[in-house]
Amino acid sequence: MMAFLEHLNLTVSDPMRTADMLCDLFGWRVRWQGPSINGGLTLHVGSDDSYLAVYSMGGTAKAARTYETIGALNHIGVVVDDLDATEARVRSAGFVPHNHDDYEPGRRFYFHDHDGVEIEVVSYA
Numbered sequence: 001m002m003a004f005l006e007h008l009n010l011t012v013s014d015p016m017r018t019a020d021m022l023c024d025l026f027g028w029r030v031r032w033q034g035p036s037i038n039g040g041l042t043l044h045v046g047s048d049d050s051y052l053a054v055y056s057m058g059g060t061a062k063a064a065r066t067y068e069t070i071g072a073l074n075h076i077g078v079v080v081d082d083l084d085a086t087e088a089r090v091r092s093a094g095f096v097p098h099n100h101d102d103y104e105p106g107r108r109f110y111f112h113d114h115d116g117v118e119i120e121v122v123s124y125a
Contacts, residue, residue, distance in 0.1 A: 012115050013115050018114075022046075022054075029047075031046060039057060079124065087109060090111050095113065108123070
């Protein structure tokens, strides 16, 4: 049996801003966008094989303390070919990389986006 993660749906304050950030930092594209549940807006951002669905119902959602909330998202892991070039883009976008580490099977760093979502960037190169 073979399985892979197709998508993850994430509530954000501004789906367009989040989609722009993901496209700029990771070279992804908006695969689809449109109205969604509760009068919200969703954009599917990623590649042909997988994506993040970034959703908002108009700013009424509240941030969760994710590592303390059962069922909450702790961070998103993104694999890149060039960790140093991606970190430069992350810094240029105004985000602060932290928790740099190098252990098997790859090098990595983390940063928080404008909504406080933690993103782990890893390279196996």
